Amino acid sequence: MLAILTDRPFLSTGYRPSDRIYHAGIAPLTEPVHLRSADGSVHLRLHVRIDFLVVTTPLHPREGEARDVAYSYTISDRDGRELVAWHWHPVGVSAETAPHVHLSGVAPLDLGRGLRALPLADLHVPSGQVTLAGIARFLIAEAGIQPQRRNWREVLAP
Secondary structure, eight states: OGGGTOSSOEEESOOSOOSSOEEEEESSTTSOEEEEBTTSOOEEEEEEEEEEEEEOOSSSTTTOEEEEEEEEEEEEETTSOEEEEEEEOSSSSOSOOSOEEEOTTSOOBOOOTTSOOBOGGGOOEEOOOOOHHHHHHIIIIITOBOOSSTTHHHHTOO
């Protein structure tokens, strides 16, 4: 599915049923992928990290089935400044464990005379579960990123 955005491979650190949490993302896992619009006017970076377990199920007793347990999808500008990030980390150092979005590239919102500005970049805005397909659709349809395949709408259909 990520072939819609990049020719870089999608890799994971494991695939066998285990109690171990594996990680997946665009290779290399520590480097964002560079994206741009067809006319070159938009340059963005996308970093993807999905944490998952592989569990056995009655339908897949031998090879197992992947179950997401956390994710981070981060869009940055071409200089690496974070613009927006979708997170879900039920376990960890943050008190916010529900899926949320960070509007990192947004200036504090002026609430009027005499009131303190609302720092949107510091808030955990509730988002519900977000899929990688949803991020890809957003990048192409809303941000103007050039898809790598013409049939991206069919591939990314909800």
